[in-house]
Amino acid sequence: MLLEHLQHQLGDRRRVCVALSGGLDSSVLLHALVRLRDSVLPDLQLRAMHVNHGLSTHAVSWTASCEAQCQLWQVQFIPLAVKVDAREGGIEAAARKARYRALTENLLADETLFTAQHLNDQCETFLLALKRGSGPAGLSAMSAETSICGHPVIRPLLSLQRKQLEEYARANQLVWIEDDSNQDTRFDRNFLRLDVLPMLYQRWPHFAAATARSASLCAEQELLLDELLQEALDNLIDLQGSLSIEGLENLSAARRFALIRRWLASLGASMPSREQLQRIWDEVALSREDAEPQLRLGSHNIRRYRQRLYWLAPMQSLKDTVIAWQGQEVLDLPASLGQLSLTSAGQNGLTLRKPRVDEMLTVRFHASGEVNKVGRDRSRSIKKLWQELNVPPWDRERIPLIFYNEQLIAAAGLFITREALTSGPQEATWSLFWNTESR
Incomplete structure (x- = not known):
């Protein structure tokens, strides 16, 4: 069943790179793709990338384990190392950003990245967004297909539960890495996975599927808003990617904030909270005329010039050069x-x-x-x-x-x-x- 599901997810793609952590989920994904290559799709070209975040004393041995597994399955292995800056939204968020940055930077031009998130991961992501007070965009959680930095990213296991992956792993006698940090409930996702969700699953066995449906409905609403607002957004953005303040002034707050969110999304920015949106408008867009306001949003700054908003990366000071x-x-x-x-x-x-x-x-x-x-x-x-x-x-x-x-x-x-x-x-x-x- 898993092989048929993956073959459908592949479509006509024949160059695939798997984000391989060495854990259960990515090990199952890579093993199933190898079986497809060896039995059904001989033209399927597989690579695997493993990211060492430098956060565990076991990181080197995990890399070696992933490399040995890839050698056994005749898959090209690419080890990557990153530095994680916890100031970028906390250790979990910073590790995720660093990981995806490294993965996309090392993809081939015509290659698709496959990642191994499953239905229970989707449930956790939805609840974390709910905890943050996110709107429909955040509650959309993870999409089955997306793109990062122009590279296609597929999550082919997103409709499958973890227990289905466990059954596959046992049936195929797979061995995988158990990350000891996954037991640390100081991390929000681990707290949900270990302390909260087991009770919810016991009470409501279909809770993960229900949250996935809610995420899908939120995604549909966001897609509809994208279509309805695209023409207005196009008229507000110039060739430099800046956003007109005058074009936003006479709009309702809801429409204004929806347009600012989509402007930022078009630039690859992380989505701002409602409080951040209000600050962008009050402290940057509406600041006094002779001011040079700026507001930090993630790794970039929101700035204003000549009644337009700009999203800019930090710049090295050359004043004394x-x-x-x-x-x-x-x-x-x-x-x-x-x-x-x-x-x-x-x-x-x-x-x-x-x-x-x-x-x-x-x-x-x-x-x-x-x-x-x-x-x-x-x-x-x-x-x-x-x-x-x-x-x-x-x-x-x-x-x-x-x-x-x-x-x-x-x-x-x-x-x-x-x-x-x-x-x-x-x-x-x-x-x-x-x-x-x-x-």
Whole structure:
């Protein structure tokens, strides 16, 4: 029965990678796929990835056990190691994020990731979302098919109960790893699995199936809302992925928050709570006009500029960075900002005079005071100039600035100052070009 079920789940997919923990569930999944490959689908290509989270003293032996199992079953084995930062939403959530990040980064272009969550896992996920006060999106729990970072992810065992997997394992004399941390009820999922759900299953044997139906209904409602709101969302998002605040102002709170959630989901953000949504609107969108508000959401920040909301990754501060440039043709910039090049005058880029004998050329990312921009009849403060050039606050210290000694000469890709002009036709010039494609 399990083989037929998996064959149906596979469809025409023939390149599959199994997330192999070595536990009961993933061992059953991989064994069943191996049987399918050996008996029915000879063109099925299997790989297995095992993630070492570095959280157990047994982690190395678990990796070795998984590798030995894959060798026995003639499955290519890929061991992966990650670092888990408990500050990312707690140890459980951080481990899950690190695991999926490692898995998706190592998938092949046409490969599908198979994971081994089952019906009882779905019940636990639903109750954890209920505990957090989640809405329909969170209560949708896990979907049987999804995608992460553009890679398809299938959970083929999601309709099967753990006891069915146990029966299969016993019938096929499988050996699997028992993670000792699964007995630690300090973790919410273990508390549910060990202390709460056994009583619920005893009272209501079909409780897991009932919660799965509720999760499915919530998912249907979310899908319907996605369809109804997509056109409005498309009109609110620009080519940079930012969201219009003005387009949200006259909407009901329910519709506004639903649109913000879908905007964040389209960017790959984790779903905010109702409190976080309210803070995004009150503290970021509606903050005073001259403020530069930001709110941390997971690993990113929500920021506002020119009546639009942006979801941005944390950026390395370059305010105090000073790079001495000896005039070589190409200079690699820090923080993946690309390259600067100096070429013969007249080519693409900004034309400026070469430094004089007593001038040192440096690249910086911060300037202050007044700036005499070429093309203006008077100086302007650098802050006003950034505003005129529509440069958002978070980019103002990521634009390479050319200095001769302590004098600002040019902002790469944007402008030169009067001090960049030659004093006569005999003075040598060159062209400055910022190659951002190498970022």
